[in-house]
Amino acid sequence: MDNLENKELQQETSLVVVKANELKITSNQDYEVAGNMLVELKTFAKKVTDYWAEPKKSAHKAWKDICAKEKAMLEPLNKAERLIKGKMAEYQREQEAKERAIREEMERRKREEAERLLKEAQEREAAGDMLGADLALAQAELVESAAPVATIQQASAAGVSSRKVWKARVVDESLVPIEVAGVVIRPVDLSALNNLAKATKGKAKIPGVEFYEDYIMSARGR
Numbered sequence: 001m002d003n004l005e006n007k008e009l010q011q012e013t014s015l016v017v018v019k020a021n022e023l024k025i026t027s028n029q030d031y032e033v034a035g036n037m038l039v040e041l042k043t044f045a046k047k048v049t050d051y052w053a054e055p056k057k058s059a060h061k062a063w064k065d066i067c068a069k070e071k072a073m074l075e076p077l078n079k080a081e082r083l084i085k086g087k088m089a090e091y092q093r094e095q096e097a098k099e100r101a102i103r104e105e106m107e108r109r110k111r112e113e114a115e116r117l118l119k120e121a122q123e124r125e126a127a128g129d130m131l132g133a134d135l136a137l138a139q140a141e142l143v144e145s146a147a148p149v150a151t152i153q154q155a156s157a158a159g160v161s162s163r164k165v166w167k168a169r170v171v172d173e174s175l176v177p178i179e180v181a182g183v184v185i186r187p188v189d190l191s192a193l194n195n196l197a198k199a200t201k202g203k204a205k206i207p208g209v210e211f212y213e214d215y216i217m218s219a220r221g222r
Contacts, residue, residue: 085217092155121134121140161217166200167194167197170190171209176188180204193206197211
């Protein structure tokens with residue numbers, strides 16, 4: 001760029017601003033002069049725009065080149081991030097499944113113990129042992145009211161958090177209806193289905209669509 005031309009443009013800019021500040025319109029002639037100044041001002045503004053056009057174009061190209069290089073460096077990191085998050089989410093799903101299995105097993109054992117105690121109470125009552133029957137019945141009530149406690153320790157990692165979100169997956173596209181609750185979802189709109197999954201917490205029933213809970217992982221840098 002021509003530094004002399006730049007300096008001249010800056011000087012002209014300052015002069016135009018001074019003239020604009022000093023302008024007074026008190027007659028038709030002044031009004032006409034103001035109009036001429038305005039036309040000259042627009043002409044001068046175009047000169048400034050033209051002056052900076054090439055530097056802006058070069059800067060934009062340089063910016064695009066830098067962004068492309070940045071993207072190339074970030075993409076492997078983003079891919080690794082998605083991979084790690086996926087594995088962490090899968091681990092949480094596995095832990096949740098284990099916890100659910102333990103809870104179900106504890107529930108089963110609780111039911112069996114309660115049934116055993118109830119049967120014992122009936123047998124004691126039939127044998128005339130009312131005290132023993134009452135004790136067995138009280139124990140059965142305690143067992144039934146006890147809440148099962150899962151023993152899986154929740155996984156955690158510093159700087160990482162997770163939350164559950166309802167999502168949708170299409171299992172048979174041919175069965176998906178055209179419209180659901182006034183929302184057109186044909187062609188199949190997975191975004192609309194995901195929104196419906198969140199809104200209903202997976203309780204909506206749509207042919208060809210399955211709702212499920214998934215983990216969303218978030219991490220912050222140090």
